[in-house]
Amino acid sequence: MSDNNIILGANQYGKAEVRLVKITRDTDRHEIEDLNVTSQLRGDFQAAHLDGDNGHVVPTDTQKNTVYGFARDGVGSPEAFLLRLGAHFTSEFDWVTGGRWAAEQYAWNRIQANGKEHDHSFVKSNQEVRTAVVVKDGESTHVLAGLKDLTVLKSTQSGFSGFPVDKFTTLAETSDRILATDVAARWRFNADAISAEFDFNASYESVKSLLLEGFTEGFSHALQTTLFEMGTKVLQAHPEIDEMKFSMPNKHHFLVDLSPFGQDNPNEVFFAADRPYGLIEATVTRDNASDAGNVWEGVAGFC
Numbered sequence: 001m002s003d004n005n006i007i008l009g010a011n012q013y014g015k016a017e018v019r020l021v022k023i024t025r026d027t028d029r030h031e032i033e034d035l036n037v038t039s040q041l042r043g044d045f046q047a048a049h050l051d052g053d054n055g056h057v058v059p060t061d062t063q064k065n066t067v068y069g070f071a072r073d074g075v076g077s078p079e080a081f082l083l084r085l086g087a088h089f090t091s092e093f094d095w096v097t098g099g100r101w102a103a104e105q106y107a108w109n110r111i112q113a114n115g116k117e118h119d120h121s122f123v124k125s126n127q128e129v130r131t132a133v134v135v136k137d138g139e140s141t142h143v144l145a146g147l148k149d150l151t152v153l154k155s156t157q158s159g160f161s162g163f164p165v166d167k168f169t170t171l172a173e174t175s176d177r178i179l180a181t182d183v184a185a186r187w188r189f190n191a192d193a194i195s196a197e198f199d200f201n202a203s204y205e206s207v208k209s210l211l212l213e214g215f216t217e218g219f220s221h222a223l224q225t226t227l228f229e230m231g232t233k234v235l236q237a238h239p240e241i242d243e244m245k246f247s248m249p250n251k252h253h254f255l256v257d258l259s260p261f262g263q264d265n266p267n268e269v270f271f272a273a274d275r276p277y278g279l280i281e282a283t284v285t286r287d288n289a290s291d292a293g294n295v296w297e298g299v300a301g302f303c
């Protein structure tokens, strides 16, 4: 086969993991936004790959600087910030026809000092990490919001029974176990929400609350059931969301046998195993969901 048959396939490039902390200090009560931003451009970059011609290569360094420059005017929400970055690169450079912009956001809480919230001292929240992705391809724009590492546990109202039994089965049926997981979820907005004016922060807080509520409610027959109920709750309350993907480890808590010590163990003392863990993944969507384009490509860890 000659070299003539070798062509450039899909490509994108940019600056990964631009660490950005924005302090808003219009008043004495400061606000903090702490993000990790990745910018990748797609378009006509043939000459750079084939001919060593960088005429179209907006430097990754410039992309990094653009992130900081845009932050000077505020972040607002990760989704709106990424939408603004995407609009900028695709309008500023003719040959940039799309791209992928992604962010993680880390939450900080105000330190409670002398009985009140401090104006400019913060303690990092060890709760979840917020995630966002914007993908532009020509005229189409897709937005994913999400979270990961939202660790939750319920100490009863969970069981697992009715499963098939074969010669390798040792698991006992249970109607009272601990259910624990680290929720990772991503959700896709439809066109109703895809504008920098949409209140992505309010939407995020509502989705997170609904996920947490969904986890608490009812008796869990399996993590699969609970996952689907959590997704259903969000889609029912948020018409601007068309699809949710979940990846949730089943963080097993095994009852410790205390009988060698002459003690009983009525579901009180557990060994919290870290591996192996069950891994439960699913998509919860609408039967008339809008087209997802290729927004899920490059989102690792979900099915």
Ligand SMILES: O=c1[nH]c(=O)c2[nH]c(=O)[nH]c2[nH]1
Pocket (backbone or CB within 6 Å): 160, 171, 221, 222, 223, 224, 250, 278
């Ligand atoms: O909620 C559960 N789902 C499973 O698929 C499963 N499998 C298993 O061994 N325990 C559990 N628990």
